[in-house]
Amino acid sequence: MHLNQFNHIIISIVLVCIINSSSAQIIERFPKPDFKSDYTRPQTITPEARAAHLEYLDVFVLIITLSLASYFALKLRSRKHIFLLMVFSVIYFGFWREGCICSIGAIQNVTLAMFDPTYSIPLTAVLFFAIPLIFTLFFGRTFCAAVCPLGAVQDLVIVKHINVSNWLAELLSILPYIYLGLAVLFAANSAGFIICQYDPFVGFFRFGATFNMIILGLSLLLLGTVIARPYCRFLCPYGVLLNWMSRLSRRHVTITPTECTNCRLCEESCPFGAINKADEGVLAESKNSDIRRLAIIIVLTPIIILLSGWVVSYLHDTLSQKHPSVSLAEEIQLENRGKRTETTLETRTFRASGKPSEELFEEAKEIQKRFRMGGWFLGGFLGFIFSIKLIKLSIRKKQPEYAADTGTCFSCARCFAFCPFEQERIASLHRTSILNEF
């Protein structure tokens, strides 16, 4: 109980930090000298795009690491190898490639390509988006185990995990769906790539970020020492897709190499709460009330979807503020209506461009309309997720033995060592290798 309270306090503090740091975007500018001198300013240089062969090298490395991760988790069942691969991924995809390109952010490239025909999506972005999903479909979330640098860096800092209550974990697991929905909505309307803007760890990988982003990243890493992989579990939008794929996967890691005797030794081994405990499904309430509740939720589902769609579409003005044109149009209109006397650099630049304000307002209104439509889809999607969660939580399921949850298990291989049959397997392998030496 004490642990749970402590756990909640930590989560609250960190969430406040995260919200504070993410809401206040700082644009650091230092004006040029406003007097003339003989000094000629160097021309602004745009860095050249990464060479194509190096981009394909990234894809090649991705495939290799995914293959190795799957092999280590499913065949070799080795935490040590997974750990080493994780270190490699942090170095290569994190510090070397500076967190870009990443599969999580690629969601937005793919979305934008689907909605904006003028956007030419790089093939590598498509591959980075699709390959981990394909691997997950066959082997479970081995991408999360050792390939994703964001997951790996969080995994490396776990000191002593404390368990998040199941109900809280279920509640927080809705956040990734909201994040995913918003990311898709913004990307589809060319309003920005929020996943990249609020990537908490890219600042570390690049040794440079705004103060707020550093605070956000540090908060998550500090939280991650006790609440394992908080970003992966309660924020990662790509994790939603991986979760779906993993549930359909052909093969998945198992705690035990042979059979489970419900010895409970593995019970506390997973820092991510991804082990489904054996449950005989004892009835606390009558079966009829269970069925009635389930029926009500199922009947209410279309209403929840419609209501959520309506509410989020109602937020189209607020959400569309993220789009630079809408934001600029609002600022121009604020100035025009005399509600704000201070002009901004953006409004002054726009006015100096000579483009008629009406044109901007029309463009902004069109974008707002698109956000209204998008809001219906986003709200409907979230309403559906809420309903599915409620339905899932209303079904009593028998769990005959301890098993890794196919959706949320990161295939990190931590739990293997806790299984006596695994120990037996390792000992047997050891004996065999000694005999072979003789």
Added chain:
Amino acid sequence: MNFKTKNKKSLIWYQVVKRIALVAAVFAVIVSILLLANYIQTKSIDPLNSQALNHLMLELQKDPENTALKEQIRALDLLARKAYFTNKWQIRTGGFLLFVSIVILIFSLKYLNSFRSKLPDLEQDLSAETSWESKIIARRSITYSGLVLFALALISGFLWESELTPSESTPDHSLRYPTLEQIRQNWPSFRGPEGNGIAYQSGFPVEWNGNTGKNIIWKTEIPKPGFNSPIIWDKKLFISGADQNSQVVYCIDTRSGKFLWQTELNDLPGSSVERPKVTKDTGYAAPTMTTNGTYVYVIFATGDIACLDFDGNRIWAKNLGAPKNHYGHSSSLIMHKNLLLVQFDHNASKQLIALQANTGNEAYKTTRDVQISWASPILVNTTDRAEIILNSNPFVISYNPENGQELWRIKCMDGEVAPSPAYADGMVFVVNDYARLAAIRLGSPPELTWEYDEDLSEVPSPVATSELLIMASSYGTVSCFSSKNGEKYWVHEFDEGFYSSPILVDTLIYLMDMSGIMQIFKVAKEFQMVGQAALGEQAMTIPAFMDAHIYIRGEKNLYCIGKQDG
């Protein structure tokens, strides 16, 4: 801790790592505090807006050629930049040290944690939170959270009002403009309020001398040339200056004559690199600016038109197309409500353009079938309606300033028109050299009441009262007529000709001749000289009258004239 199975070596390592962890933790805390302090300092101090630097910048504005001052500013600026970037370096380095110390701390703690037992406590009560119970709690928490989110979203959507949505409850502040009373308390455009050559204040001096300094309150040299006249709102005076290289708007404190700011308006979007040809006596900054008390507006011979706020910030700027005419663009700007009205005549087309004052967007554009006119429009407020009247060859045309629709026209002009119209008591007076002086009575339809064809004006605009009309000419004659029937009361010949126009101030006419001498005489049926006051340099512009002071732009200097004590 489970040391029973650990050997002595492990115990030593445990102690070492424990100390490393402690040192790393203390180090991380110290670095964090320093970083935070550094960050707060960076945020709270704006190095480039230091009082010292701003003071020096103001000094430089007054004395732009002061090389020592420039060097001092550069040194201070460089110091500020060095301090800023050093601070940035400290934050970056501190961040790196913090990162390293945290990594060491975490791995030390991980190592220390490996000594702890990892096996679960199998005696722990399993029934504390069964799977089903936690599902019930989860279901409730998801339901309540969903409802809270739903409510928050509704409230947020309800409270958020997009500025792009027209709202009946929100008044449209874009329509705010000064009242006629406010306009008449200031000097907001060419030839004063409404461009009619009438000052609505009194108590102005009638004698001064620019050479001896008598009644000269201050005198300020204007860096760039321009034939535009000063405009004033409250305590701020605005004039423009331009040459082939650059265009500048100056704001001057009417109390001290000091420059408050100057804003260059070069390289506007759409502006041609090649400057149009202008004559020497028109120049690149002949049109007078105008203001609505919130923003000031300027147009140059290049067709560049801009709106600045009272602090010199550019609100909007655009190019209307380089006006090609054989003297250079000279028609001044004027405002009606929230519209900036531009008489934009050039070879290709002659237009009356109205721009939204706050945005610069075009409200309307009316093409005029007349010859190029160098005159400026005046605003006339009859009891029935507002009219904007333009003098041009061959028509004098009145438009509705709200939409640019023509209200009436009378064919009575000829030649290259420069004098602007005058208005008093339902009568409009127009004049041009080699054409006529014509009096038009407004009505349905307006009619030409009387006309006169001697001593006509080539440049100066006439001024009228309900009784009398005063007309000056570039040949040095000043004529006085009955406004009602055109009866000539007197003609007086001065030694110098006039390009400036007569301004009616109370019962007096102030009329500046080309040599810079202000001729001051009574508005009466008989010519009665009141005084002559020399500026000390040539002047072609229209003086501004406000708060008992007269502001005159000479060829090089701007003068403030007022009654000095003693």
